[in-house]
Amino acid sequence: MGVGKSINRVDAIEKVTGTAKYVEDMLPSNALIAKVLHSTIANGIVKSINIEEALKMPGVETILTCFDVPDVLYATSGHPLSLDPNHPDVKDKLILSKRVRYYGDDIAAVVADNALNAQKALEKIVVEYEEYEPLLTPQAAINNKISLHEQCPSNELSRMDFEIKDGEVDFYKGKFSDDPYIAGREDLKGTYFSVPPVHACHIENNSCFAYMEGKKMIVVTCNQVPHTLRRNVAEAIEMPIGDVKIIKPYLGGGFGNKQDTMYEPVAAFLSKKLGGRCVAILLTREETFVNTRTRHGMDIYASVEVDENGKIKRKGLKLNSNGGSYGTHRHSITAYAVTNFFELYPSGEIQIGESSTAYTNLPSAGALRGYGIPQIDFAMESQMDDIAMEKGWDPIDFRKKNIMKLGFRDPFDKFYVKSNGLEECIDKGRELIDWDKKRKEYDQFNKTSKDIKKGVGMAIFCYKTGVYPIQLENAACRMVLNEDGSIQVQIGATELGQGSDTVFAQMASEILTIPESKIHVISTQDTDITPYDSGAYASRQSYVTGGAVKKTALLMKEKIIGKAAAIAKISIDDLTIENENIIIGKTKEIICSIGNVATLINFINDSSQTEHITAETTYTCLSNCFAFGASFVDLEVDVPIGKIKISKIISLNDSGKILNPQLARGQVHGGVAMAVGYAIGEQLLFDSKTGKPLNNNLLDYKIPTSMDIPEMESHFVETYEPTGPYGNKALGEPPLIPQAPAIRNAVLHATGVSIYKLPMSPQNLVHEFIKAGLIEDGRE
Amino acid sequence: MIKVIRMTVNGKLEELGIDERECLTDTLRNRLGLLSVKKGCEAGECGACTVLIDGKAKNSCVYLTVWAENKEIITVEGIRGKSGNLHPVQQAFVDEAAIQCGFCTPGLILTGVELVNSGKKYTREELRTLISGHLCRCTGYENILHALEKVVGK
Numbered sequence: 001m002g003v004g005k006s007i008n009r010v011d012a013i014e015k016v017t018g019t020a021k022y023v024e025d026m027l028p029s030n031a032l033i034a035k036v037l038h039s040t041i042a043n044g045i046v047k048s049i050n051i052e053e054a055l056k057m058p059g060v061e062t063i064l065t066c067f068d069v070p071d072v073l074y075a076t077s078g079h080p081l082s083l084d085p086n087h088p089d090v091k092d093k094l095i096l097s098k099r100v101r102y103y104g105d106d107i108a109a110v111v112a113d114n115a116l117n118a119q120k121a122l123e124k125i126v127v128e129y130e131e132y133e134p135l136l137t138p139q140a141a142i143n144n145k146i147s148l149h150e151q152c153p154s155n156e157l158s159r160m161d162f163e164i165k166d167g168e169v170d171f172y173k174g175k176f177s178d179d180p181y182i183a184g185r186e187d188l189k190g191t192y193f194s195v196p197p198v199h200a201c202h203i204e205n206n207s208c209f210a211y212m213e214g215k216k217m218i219v220v221t222c223n224q225v226p227h228t229l230r231r232n233v234a235e236a237i238e239m240p241i242g243d244v245k246i247i248k249p250y251l252g253g254g255f256g257n258k259q260d261t262m263y264e265p266v267a268a269f270l271s272k273k274l275g276g277r278c279v280a281i282l283l284t285r286e287e288t289f290v291n292t293r294t295r296h297g298m299d300i301y302a303s304v305e306v307d308e309n310g311k312i313k314r315k316g317l318k319l320n321s322n323g324g325s326y327g328t329h330r331h332s333i334t335a336y337a338v339t340n341f342f343e344l345y346p347s348g349e350i351q352i353g354e355s356s357t358a359y360t361n362l363p364s365a366g367a368l369r370g371y372g373i374p375q376i377d378f379a380m381e382s383q384m385d386d387i388a389m390e391k392g393w394d395p396i397d398f399r400k401k402n403i404m405k406l407g408f409r410d411p412f413d414k415f416y417v418k419s420n421g422l423e424e425c426i427d428k429g430r431e432l433i434d435w436d437k438k439r440k441e442y443d444q445f446n447k448t449s450k451d452i453k454k455g456v457g458m459a460i461f462c463y464k465t466g467v468y469p470i471q472l473e474n475a476a477c478r479m480v481l482n483e484d485g486s487i488q489v490q491i492g493a494t495e496l497g498q499g500s501d502t503v504f505a506q507m508a509s510e511i512l513t514i515p516e517s518k519i520h521v522i523s524t525q526d527t528d529i530t531p532y533d534s535g536a537y538a539s540r541q542s543y544v545t546g547g548a549v550k551k552t553a554l555l556m557k558e559k560i561i562g563k564a565a566a567i568a569k570i571s572i573d574d575l576t577i578e579n580e581n582i583i584i585g586k587t588k589e590i591i592c593s594i595g596n597v598a599t600l601i602n603f604i605n606d607s608s609q610t611e612h613i614t615a616e617t618t619y620t621c622l623s624n625c626f627a628f629g630a631s632f633v634d635l636e637v638d639v640p641i642g643k644i645k646i647s648k649i650i651s652l653n654d655s656g657k658i659l660n661p662q663l664a665r666g667q668v669h670g671g672v673a674m675a676v677g678y679a680i681g682e683q684l685l686f687d688s689k690t691g692k693p694l695n696n697n698l699l700d701y702k703i704p705t706s707m708d709i710p711e712m713e714s715h716f717v718e719t720y721e722p723t724g725p726y727g728n729k730a731l732g733e734p735p736l737i738p739q740a741p742a743i744r745n746a747v748l749h750a751t752g753v754s755i756y757k758l759p760m761s762p763q764n765l766v767h768e769f770i771k772a773g774l775i776e777d778g779r780e
Numbered sequence: 781m782i783k784v785i786r787m788t789v790n791g792k793l794e795e796l797g798i799d800e801r802e803c804l805t806d807t808l809r810n811r812l813g814l815l816s817v818k819k820g821c822e823a824g825e826c827g828a829c830t831v832l833i834d835g836k837a838k839n840s841c842v843y844l845t846v847w848a849e850n851k852e853i854i855t856v857e858g859i860r861g862k863s864g865n866l867h868p869v870q871q872a873f874v875d876e877a878a879i880q881c882g883f884c885t886p887g888l889i890l891t892g893v894e895l896v897n898s899g900k901k902y903t904r905e906e907l908r909t910l911i912s913g914h915l916c917r918c919t920g921y922e923n924i925l926h927a928l929e930k931v932v933g934k
Contacts, residue, residue: 008874015882016870016889018816018856025815201917203820203828203883252818252883253917285821497881497918662877666923670880673920698825698915705912706921 002510003503003726006662010502010521011250011495020250023207023222024282031209031278032061034270035118036263037108037125038291039100042134042361042691043146046098046107046127054110054124059117062274063125065108066096069269074236077329078225078259078367080472080534087470090157090327092149093261095236095269100129101148101325102361103691104290111270111279134691138299138320138358142176148325148359155359157323158331164342164351169411174354180301182316183352190301190318191386193379194757196683197294197322200368201703204252205288210267212276217268220247224259224494225535226525236265237272244268248525251496255674256367257293258496259537260328289696293366294684296333296357297322300379302341306387310401314350317341319376323357324364331357332470333365337372339412341380343626344462345402346411361691363684367537369671369733373463374678374740378758381459381741386754394439395745396430396458404462404626413469415624419729421654421717422628426460428715429652433458433632439749446750454636455750459741462626465721465730466540473540473621476531477548479508479556481613483602485580485595486518487556492533493545495523498732499663500541504549506659507726511553512560513580514594531616539627539730542659546725548619556615563601563613564591623723627730629653631672631742635710637750639774642765644680644747646710651735654717657727661716664731668714671735677704679740680760787848789814790858796845804840804848805829808855816856816886820915827914830887831855837891839913856886859893869893872927880918888914892928901933 001007014020039046049065075089082088096106108125112118135141141148141155148155161174161183174183182188208221217239223229226246234241251258263281270279283291303316321334338355342348388395400423408417430436433456442454466473478490489508495501501521508519522530533545557577564582565572568591574584575591582591601611632650637643651668658664681702685694695701714735720727744755747765753772757764769775781800786793789812798807805822808814808831817840820826824842831840832854859867866874869892879885891911895902902910907928908921916924 006877009877009879011882012874012877012879013866015879015885016856016866016873017860018814018886020882021815022818022883024819029810201915202881203826203915203917204818204881205820251881252820253881255917285823285825499880666877666880666919669920669922670918671920673922674917697823698821699823703915703917704920705915706908706925707912709908709920709922712920712922 001515003506003659004657005506006660007502007506007516009499009663010505010516011523022204022250022252023220026220026249027209027280028278031280032111032113033115033118034109034111034267034279034281035115035122036106036266036281037122038104039107040103041100041129041131042103044100044129044131046100047130048128049108050126054121057117057121057124059113060121061111063108063110064096064270064273066098069095070238072236072238074265075232076261076326078228078535078537080228081231082471090330092327095266102363103693104363105325109266109270111274134361136360136362136686136688136691138322138356138360139178141358141360152359157327157357157359159356160331160335160338161354164411167409167411176356178299178320182301182303182318183354188303188314188316188352190303190316191383192756193300193302193382195298195375195378196758197297197362197365198678198682199289199294199684199701200255200257202253202255202257205283205285206258206262206292207282208264208267209278209280210264210271211278212271215243217244217272218247219244219264219268220249221264222251222258223248224254224496224537226494226527227492227532228535229261229264230527232261233264233268237268246527248494250523251494254496254536255369256537259367260293262292285698286696289701290363290693293328293368294324294363295368296365296372296375298375300376302379302383304383304387310393310398312345312347312402315342315348317353319355321355321357322360322362322365324360324362326364328364328366333367333372337376340373340376340462343410344380344404344460346404346408347402362686369674370736371538371733373461373737374675377459377461377737378740378744381738382744382756385457385745385748389748396426396435399460400426403460413624417626418723419625419656419719419721420628421719422460422462424717425628425630425652425654428717429458429630429632429650432650432713433634438634442749451639452636453639453750455746455748456632456634457742457744457746457749458630458632459738459745460630461734461737462628463730463734463737465543465625465627466621467538468621468624472534473544474618475533475545475548476616476618477552478531478614478616479552481556481598483595483599485514485593485598486520487514489519489521489549490530491521491545491549492525492530492535493541494525494536496536498667499660502663503542503659504545507546507549508553511550511557513577539732539734542728543724543730544619544621546728547621548617550725551617551619552615555617559613559615560594560597564597567600625721625723625729627653627655627734629734629738631738633742633746635743635746635750637747639751639769642762642769644743644760646743648711648713649739650713650715652715652717653731653735654719655731655734656719656721656724656729658716658718659726659728664716665714667731668735669712672712672739673704673709675736675739676709678758679743683759783846785846785849787850788852790854798845800846802845804831804843804845807845808840814855814857818883818886820883827887828884830890830914832890832894835894835897837894854890856889867893868931869896872930876923876927876930878919878923878927884914884916888924892932895928895932904929907932
């Protein structure tokens with residue numbers, strides 16, 4: 001028991017028996033159902049809405065249109081409140097919008113007794129639009145005469161431009177451009193990479209319901225950051241924060257797409273309008289694709305120059321990010337990406353980065369596992385292999401000359417790297433995949449094999465843990481001791497499948513010696529009861545909330561020992577806890593069990609001693625650290641049909657001390673699988689003329705099935721991160737990051753063709769292979 | 781139109797008045813409170829709503845309840861032993877950490893039960909094909925395959 005052991009998930013039994021309750025499982029049987037009317041244009045204005053016929057439809061309770069909502073702009077990002085005036089949230093959303101900003105924007109809502117009646121009434125609503133040309137790309141949107149948001153006339157939501165000199169960052173204000181020249185310099189010409197928007201595709205669709213008890217608004221929702229959501233909802237529906245309560249039950253996956261405020265303000269507003277009756281908004285799969293968040297599509301121009309010794313001399317990056325219709329995380333994701341380019345490989349005489357996030361008429365982009373780094377890692381790691389190939393260098397040796405080392409000072413967040421297992425990940429991967437032998441063997445094979453080509457490739461990454469110092473990083477934890485010596489642990493951090501509740505139990509057990517079976521981590525967050533936490537994002541919970549759990553467990557231990565010392569009249573200094581007993585440290589003599597102390601102190605009829613023993617602390621994290629890793633891929637390419645068949649992926653991760661190896665491997669498997677989809681198949685498609693989504697369902701948008709996933713191996717290089725509560729650092733997001741470039745580099749090794757665009761689908765690959773002359777162009 | 785139908789659900793004969801247009805997912809969830817039957821797409825794409833119909837794993841979201849007349853339906857609520865002990869497939873999912881968010885889990889377990897009940901042995905590659913109607917975004921299917929290998933054909 002304790003950290004480092006593969007104990008079973010604490011929620012495993014609920015989940016295999018089907019008793020774990022998700023949002024829709026908690027829906028009261030008399031709940032009203034709201035269906036949202038989505039716009040059928042991508043850019044324009046709602047001139048009028050006629051609801052006359054719709055109101056006559058059976059079961060309809062009320063219809064709300066964009067002409068009836070309060071004129072209160074609210075934020076949707078799942079970020080904690082920033083007191084720094086330089087980092088405010090973007091407030092650009094209304095409950096329903098007259099100004100249509102993407103195909104599917106929310107313009108009206110029907111509330112009826114059931115979903116079918118709501119849907120049928122919705123179809124009777126007549127809308128008149130004034131339509132503008134859809135602006136689907138940053139190039140089209142930025143500086144267009146039509147502004148998406150009044151407060152942002154240029155449609156350029158935000159920029160971050162800088163030059164790093166002597167380890168210090170000079171920020172300046174650059175200008176948007178879509179030519180390959182970085183900062184307008186002809187000596188910094190970038191190679192162009194393009195990555196499309198993709199979707200999280202958690203299996204539980206986004207859903208929520210709201211009702212009132214007295215003056216209290218209760219919102220039950222699948223959200224990763226309940227305390228932030230409470231603030232956003234309160235603001236949107238103009239209620240005091242204390243009058244709003246968010247309940248978050250089990251979540252059917254989130255991956256960042258449940259970090260933002262989605263339809264909770266709409267449901268709450270409708271409930272309020274109906275005197276507090278329960279109103280549910282349960283998105284369909286088709287809506288979840290379009291009306292939640294996507295991973296940012298990006299245009300990336302990257303320039304890396306090296307000297308003859310293989311050292312990087314000059315680096316330049318220009319990154320134009322497609323933010324979609326609402327500001328959500330403003331520039332955070334793009335900024336994360338642009339800075340990462342100068343962290344993984346920090347060397348260089350010239351280091352210039354420019355980045356932009358645009359408002360466009362696409363669905364809003366937001367957080368998705370990896371937060372911008374999968375995009376930049378694809379460009380960065382592809383380029384490293386291109387350079388190695390051009391120079392005739394081994395891609396691994398070339399990387400090792402340039403990677404971030406222990407002691408590196410992050411120029412942006414100004415912390416020092418105190419643990420770094422990157423090189424060991426690379427070396428171990430090289431050995432496990434049999435790199436040197438396979439590179440030669442496949443070179444030989446490919447000389448004679450025309451259609452089938454074999455390759456091995458690799459890529460690496462670094463990823464920060466949490467968001468200090470850009471944002472607040474704190475968490476609170478409360479523990480309540482029961483008379484049988486078990487404890488309840490309350491945290492505002494959210495379990496969404498990643499296993500955080502389990503590792504929190506292990507962390508508490510490590511200090512209190514109480515087995516995990518007697519540590520009851522309350523999985524449901526209820527903001528009326530649950531202590532504050534910023535929530536699940538940035539792979540922060542085991543690092544930050546873990547700090548709160550550790551601090552609280554230490555306080556609980558101190559209290560238990562204090563009480564035992566008072567009862568037994570022994571000095572506190574002589575006592576400790578072992579195997580759930582309070583013992584004399586030196587002699588190992590057992591004084592009593594934790595349960596004995598709890599029972600006695602709880603029920604003793606003596607006001608000077610009676611206490612219900614609880615412990616509560618807040619932990620503020622004033623540190624950050626990098627997780628690292630590498631991926632090695634062995635594959636073959638069927639050239640004429642452009643099909644990649646991956647034989648094996650070996651994923652190596654330095655996430656510091658591993659808290660639960662079995663669950664940690666599970667995080668790696670899931671990240672790798674999601675990245676295989678990103679690499680070879682997934683892409684949200686939109687009609688280029690109308691902006692209409694073309695594949696917003698799970699038949700036309702293919703996520704990997706069990707048949708698409710190769711055999712994978714997961715290995716951990718365990719370092720000890722001194723700033724982590726147990727030596728641990730980020731793990732949830734990182735394993736996804738290097739897979740797409742590792743696959744791309746294996747394709748490069750196999751075929752000699754450099755790919756600059758995701759996904760590497762058969763269509764795209766065949767096109768590239770024709771261009772490269774590997775396939776004869778059959779067209780006349 | 782309301783229609784009365786009879787079917788056996790988790791060993792119990794049920795007589796229910798249902799809407800003719802109703803899918804089995806909704807009947808099981810809304811009329812019988814069997815909430816392990818999950819909705820991920822309501823179009824037969826994701827497999828989260830899988831139940832056993834006369835022993836075969838089927839997407840209940842694209843199965844009209846009227847078709848279930850006189851059929852035997854099993855959901856995850858109905859596979860535990862009499863004393864509440866876990867079915868071997870459930871136990872294997874627990875032991876192999878084949879669960880993350882848990883939303884696809886009940887459906888996958890039922891496909892596992894069908895495979896166990898078949899008495900046949902399958903290779904890992906065959907298992908990949910046999911569970912490919914279930915989408916899981918958390919696990920990469922790796923531990924799910926480990927769990928099934930432990931119990932299918934044993």
